[in-house]
Amino acid sequence: xxxQINHDHQRFRKIxxxxxxxxxxxxxxxxxxxxxxxxxxxxxxVRGIDTPHFRYGDNNDSGVGKGDAKAGDALGDGDGMGxxxxxxxxxxxxxxxSLDELAEILGEExxxxxxxxKGKHRITAERDRYVGIRQSGPExxxxxxxxFRRALxxxxxxxxxxxxxxxxxxxxxxxIYRSWKTVLSPQSNAVIIYMMDVSGSMGDEQKELVRLEAFxxxxxLRKNYQGIESRYIVHDVRAAEVDRxxxxxxxxxxxxxxxSAFRLARxxxxxxxxxxxxxxxxxxxxxxxxSSESDSRECCALLRQHLLPGLNLFGYCQVASAYGSGNFFxxxxxxxxxxxxxxxxxxxxxxxxxxxxxKFFAAGR
Amino acid sequence: MNRRxxxxxxxxxxxxxxxxxxxxLDFYPTVFEQMTSEEMSQVAAYGGFPQRYPHWRFGMExxxxxxxxxxxxxxxxxxxxxxxxxxxxxxxxxxMVDHKxxxxxxxxxxxxxxxxxxxSKTNRRMIDEMANHATRIRRYMDRHGxxxxxxxxxxxLSLENLIDPHSAFMLRERPRxxxxxxxxxxxxxxxxxxxxxxxxxxxxxxxxEQMAREQEEDRKKEEKAKDAFPPTPMRDVLGFLLxxxxxxxxxxxxxxxxxxxxxxxxxxGQTKIxxxxxxxxxxxxxxxxxxxxxxxxxxxxxxxxxxxxTYPGRLNPYKLGIELLRDIENRxxxxxxxxxxxxxxxxxxxxxWGKDKAPKHRVVGRGSPGREKIFEVRALYNDVTFLDExxxxxxxxxxxxxxxxxxxxxGRMVVVTRDFEKIKQQLLFMLTNHAQPxxxxxxxxxxxxxxxxxxxxxxxxxxxxxxAVETLKELHRIWKRPVHLNARIDDDPILFxxxxxxxxxxxxxxxxxxxxxxx
Numbered sequence: 075x076x077x078q079i080n081h082d083h084q085r086f087r088k089i090x091x092x093x094x095x096x097x098x099x100x101x102x103x104x105x106x107x108x109x110x111x112x113x114x115x116x117x118x119x120v121r122g123i124d125t126p127h128f129r130y131g132d133n134n135d136s137g138v139g140k141g142d143a144k145a146g147d148a149l150g151d152g153d154g155m156g157x158x159x160x161x162x163x164x165x166x167x168x169x170x171x172s173l174d175e176l177a178e179i180l181g182e183e184x185x186x187x188x189x190x191x192k193g194k195h196r197i198t199a200e201r202d203r204y205v206g207i208r209q210s211g212p213e214x215x216x217x218x219x220x221x222f223r224r225a226l227x228x229x230x231x232x233x234x235x236x237x238x239x240x241x242x243x244x245x246x247x248x249x250i251y252r253s254w255k256t257v258l259s260p261q262s263n264a265v266i267i268y269m270m271d272v273s274g275s276m277g278d279e280q281k282e283l284v285r286l287e288a289f290x291x292x293x294x295l296r297k298n299y300q301g302i303e304s305r306y307i308v309h310d311v312r313a314a315e316v317d318r319x320x321x322x323x324x325x326x327x328x329x330x331x332x333x334s335a336f337r338l339a340r341x342x343x344x345x346x347x348x349x350x351x352x353x354x355x356x357x358x359x360x361x362x363x364x365s366s367e368s369d370s371r372e373c374c375a376l377l378r379q380h381l382l383p384g385l386n387l388f389g390y391c392q393v394a395s396a397y398g399s400g401n402f403f404x405x406x407x408x409x410x411x412x413x414x415x416x417x418x419x420x421x422x423x424x425x426x427x428x429x430x431x432x433k434f435f436a437a438g439r
Numbered sequence: 440m441n442r443r444x445x446x447x448x449x450x451x452x453x454x455x456x457x458x459x460x461x462x463x464l465d466f467y468p469t470v471f472e473q474m475t476s477e478e479m480s481q482v483a484a485y486g487g488f489p490q491r492y493p494h495w496r497f498g499m500e501x502x503x504x505x506x507x508x509x510x511x512x513x514x515x516x517x518x519x520x521x522x523x524x525x526x527x528x529x530x531x532x533x534x535m536v537d538h539k540x541x542x543x544x545x546x547x548x549x550x551x552x553x554x555x556x557x558x559s560k561t562n563r564r565m566i567d568e569m570a571n572h573a574t575r576i577r578r579y580m581d582r583h584g585x586x587x588x589x590x591x592x593x594x595x596l597s598l599e600n601l602i603d604p605h606s607a608f609m610l611r612e613r614p615r616x617x618x619x620x621x622x623x624x625x626x627x628x629x630x631x632x633x634x635x636x637x638x639x640x641x642x643x644x645x646x647x648e649q650m651a652r653e654q655e656e657d658r659k660k661e662e663k664a665k666d667a668f669p670p671t672p673m674r675d676v677l678g679f680l681l682x683x684x685x686x687x688x689x690x691x692x693x694x695x696x697x698x699x700x701x702x703x704x705x706x707x708g709q710t711k712i713x714x715x716x717x718x719x720x721x722x723x724x725x726x727x728x729x730x731x732x733x734x735x736x737x738x739x740x741x742x743x744x745x746x747x748x749t750y751p752g753r754l755n756p757y758k759l760g761i762e763l764l765r766d767i768e769n770r771x772x773x774x775x776x777x778x779x780x781x782x783x784x785x786x787x788x789x790x791x792w793g794k795d796k797a798p799k800h801r802v803v804g805r806g807s808p809g810r811e812k813i814f815e816v817r818a819l820y821n822d823v824t825f826l827d828e829x830x831x832x833x834x835x836x837x838x839x840x841x842x843x844x845x846x847x848x849x850g851r852m853v854v855v856t857r858d859f860e861k862i863k864q865q866l867l868f869m870l871t872n873h874a875q876p877x878x879x880x881x882x883x884x885x886x887x888x889x890x891x892x893x894x895x896x897x898x899x900x901x902x903x904x905x906x907a908v909e910t911l912k913e914l915h916r917i918w919k920r921p922v923h924l925n926a927r928i929d930d931d932p933i934l935f936x937x938x939x940x941x942x943x944x945x946x947x948x949x950x951x952x953x954x955x956x957x958x
Contacts, residue, residue, distance in 0.1 A: 078490075079481040079501045086498030095495075095586070098593070122499055126909030127597045128876050130900040131928075136844040136855070138865050140749045140758075143841060148851040231734050 090121050098123055202254045211251025220250040264353040264386075265303040265346075266295060267339050268321065271360035273310040273330040280393040284359040285322050287391055287427050291357065291434070292318075305342060309335035311365070315342070330365050332358070332402065333372045340380050349384030356381065356388045357434075361395035362402035370402060374409045377416075387415050389434045394422040442472040448529070452542050458729045459546040462805060463814065464721065466549035467563075468524040471542065473531045479515050480504040482528060486704065487520045488569045492576035492696070493585075494592055516746070517541040521552040521707070523563035536735035537742060540722050543730065547721035550817075551714050557706040557821050560607035565703055572696045579689050591690060595697040597913040600875045601676035602698065604705040667955035672879040676893065677701065679880045684917045694917075708873040709821045716760015717817050719747065723761070724804075759838070763825070766834050767816060768809035789833060822870045830866070832859040868899065876902055881925070882954035891918045892954045894925040902926045904935075911937040925958070 088094045101123050207217055225248040229235040235242075268288050272281065295302055306321035307313055310328035313335040339356060347354055364370045382388060392403045403418055410416045419430040444452070452471055459466070474482065484501035485491040504515070516537065519527040527545040529538050552558050562568055580588045636644040673679060677698040681691060707714065723743060731739055747758045770776055773793030783789055804810060816825065835857075842865045846853040855861070868874075882892035891914070895902055907924060914922045914937075921938040925947060932947040945951070 077477060077481045079484055079497055082484075082493055082495055082498030083501050084498065085493075086495040086502065089495055095589070097590070122503070123496070125593055125597050126906045126913060127600055128878050128895070128910050129600075129903050129906050130874070130876055131903035131906075136842060136865060137852075137869060138754055138840055138862055139843050139854070140754050140838060140840050142839060143854045145841070145854050145856055147854045148846070148849065227737070230737060 086123075089123065098125070101125055201257045203257055204252045204254045206253045206255070207250050208253040209250065211253065215252045217250045217252050221248050224248040224250065263351055264355065265305065266292075266355045266357065267305045267307065267342065268292070269307040269309065269313075269335040269339060269356070269358045270321065271310070271330060271332070271335075271358075272308045272324060272327075273363075274327040275330060275363045275395060276361050276393075277395065280361050280395050283393045283421055283423075283427070284391070287421060287430060288357070288359060289322060290427065290431055294431070294435075307335050307338055307342075309338070313338040330360070330363055331369050332360065332364050333369050333376060336373055336376045336381065340376065343381070343384065353386045354384055355386055357391065358389070359391050359393070360402060362392045362400035363395060364402050364405075370405045373402075374405065377410065378413070382410075382413055382415055385415050387417065387434070388413075390416070390418040391430055391434075392418070392420050394420070442474060444471050444473055444529070448473070448535070448538050448542075451535070451539055455539065455542050455725060455730060456546060458725050459543065459550075459721070462721070462725065464546055464550040465554060466525065466546050467522075467553055469545060469549050470524050470526050471529055471545075472526065473529045475531055476508055476515075477505070479518065479528060479530055480508060483515050483518055487518050487526075488566060490566075490570040490573045492573045492592075493580065494589065496596070516742075517544055517548075519545045519548045520566060521558060521561060521563070521703075522566050523553075525549040525552065526566065534738060536731075536738045539730055539735075540726055540739060540742060543725040544718045544722035546725075547718040548714060550721075551710070551717050554818050555706070555710060555713075555821075556819055557604075557709055561703055561706060562699075568699070572700070575696065576693060579693065583689065588693070591693060592697065594913045594916050595677075595694055597910050598677060598680070598917075599697060599701050600873075601674070601878050602678070602701050602705065603674035604702075604709055604872075606675050606678070607702065668883045669880060669956070672881045672894065672956055672958055674877065674879055676878060676880050679883065680917055683883055685919055686917065705873075706821075709823070712756045712760040712763075712822045712870075713817065713820060713825050714760070715757045716762075716764050719757050719761040720764050720813075728804075754840075762838060763829055763834065764813050764816070766831070767829050768807075768813050770809070770831075771812040772803060772807050772809035786832070823867060826863065826866050826870065830859075830863050835859050835862055871898070876900075878924075879958065881956050881958045885923060885954055886952045888920070890921040890923060892923045892925065894954075894958045895927070897927040901928050904928060907935055908937070908942050911935055911942065915939055925954075 085094070089098050204215075207220065221244055222242060225242050225244050226235065228245070228248060229242060268291075270281075270284055270288065276284070292304060295304075304318065306316050306318055308316055308321060308324055309330075309332070311331040311334060315338065316324065335358065343349075343354060364373070377388065390403070390406050392400060394400070403420060406416065406418045417434055419426075419433050421427055421430050448471070452469075456469070480501055482489060483504050484497045491497055508515075516530065516533075517527065519525060525545070525548075527541075527549075529541055533541070552561075576588065576592075633650070634644050669679060677694065680686075681694050681698060684691075684694075686694065726739060726743075747755060747761065749755045749758050774780075775789070775792045780789070780792060783792070816829070820828070836859075840862050841857045842855045842862050843852045844855045845851075877896040877898065879894050879896060880891070881894045882890075884890070885892040893914075907926065911922050911924055919939075921936060924935040926933055926935065934945050934947050934951060936943045936945075
């Protein structure tokens, strides 16, 4: 059935995607896109447009709640009937979404750029996902909790349930089974190499930003592209390959020689990933404070001569740092501006992460 | 889909209506329709109406509601429109017991719409009116372009909250002639400040030259005020713009539509707690007293407690409303009211109040003084007056209410106090003017240059500066001359200005021109 509201909904989606009404872009709300790493669930806000109106500001963050808490106890964030009243300001509602779903939402606007069918065997892959329930199915897929609940309800209603000796017996009609859907997803051979600067000039805050960005790129890619390989490199003056866990956790110190990482990446590519067989994506995260000008020059030379010819994309993401010049960003943009496969972004706060990812993966580039 | 109600549900609706009438609920005829959840999301996004004008914000709301439904975060159980006849929607895949609960709940809402004073001025043909609005705006879109009309609506919506919910109850604007006449009369009656004095002391205590000077000053002030425009600061900014902003006919018509709809919805915002409390009170009373069958009990209890659930640190208007109504009923049944009770500050005595005097066969429920009292409350009060009058320390204690505040040090919400006065103050602040700031039009001809001067009446919280600056830009699109906003930020009076090209802020002191009217 076609609902009248679909028209309004379409229009809203178009505004969110920036196709129409550019003047509203600046009022788009997205709040915190980033959830906790390592947990399965994260909370994301629903997109909204918050047109300006006169409202109270920050010194108004108080309200009345209900419960057992003592004075001084902290509440969960955003609890309570806030001063926003009932109707207004609720556009930004936190929804608990699984990582998969979040990646899906990201995916509406993003695409792995310039991916090409390479390699032999992988065009599409089938995957089963358990997405619903049904009345019949194999016992191995029985949804125990739901079945139990139905049985309990039936027994309570028919008076068979004895709370002192609770014994729930399933009947045929109580049983509920999981059902699945087969999803086809395209596959290409692709490898993503993440390189991170973990030198001393990167403070905890910078590392946190880098990790979040890398985490999201990783989450999104894994969701949307099956069979993607990821390799992780950390470097200060020396580079080393590490596993995913270590990459997101490691704390190090020392100076910075960016070329070390590039050299390692080159070795990796030469050894395992030939450009004719693989889509190769290279990401580098740093505060841009390289140890010397000559090393920066060497980086550019490495990139231009050895790496870029075989790469689909080189993404450079620079975080703002209290120390250092952050000069490498300029080096990259100036020296390599003619290269189509090079994208450089800056991330100063968490808010920038989304834009940065979008810049890397803007759909239809 | 076919929205007609199946016979069995229709039969239940009639049955429940009879019980409701028996309990003296008095409502408009009510039409129930059933809908799928998708349709329900649409109708909910449209604020309950089947037809609204085209605008993306309904699409935004729809997306939110649909996601909410999809992730199982909540579903819309009931939806009812203040209209004569009342329209209400039932979710098609609900169980019968849910339908019954919703129907009982809806009748109480209808009773509230019909009898609460704050709803007395609302248009009871709003469904038709909304459809008319939609047609008119579609026509303007055909003629002037979707984008242009939509942009204009966005601008109006930025100012949508600048209405005066009390204005339906007052004489809108006195004719200018009358204002002048009254001012003149007052002038003649009151010859400056004269202190009482014996005759022989009079010329020392009230020196004639001083009197003359004051009189002259007063006269000048009055003279100035005569030209004030509007004569007194007014809160109905939308109304003022409608009258005086340089708008094309169609632009003004759209503004009139937005304003009318804002006024229509205002009483619902003013009575959220009472309205939901009243409806919950009655679905609970009707269901448990008359309607529930044994096998429905468990499901009913689950859903009833679901609606009234309060999570730690959260306040549920349904819960607050129903508990406070029950508390009032109970207090009036046990004589816990009146000056003697109010004056008593011995908590122990208050707790036991009325216990000793309770007659053996006290009437509760129908016909009891408590029941009569809550009927009176539903007719006369809104959320603010409701809480102001009936919130008691015992209630706050029993309900475990507390006040919380954002702690800038940790960035978390922290429980501050369980002190009754503080909590009450906080609740009232949150409810007053629907938690919207008070903005007045002070001068529509500021500096005699046709500039618009608004002012924020500071009631404890500052305006959000970023939002205010952007809103002024929107306002300028309508007024088309420089616009100003006087607001106190960090105890400093600031004049925000947008002149069409740039925004500016300056500290208000005597070097700035004053608006004509006093604020």
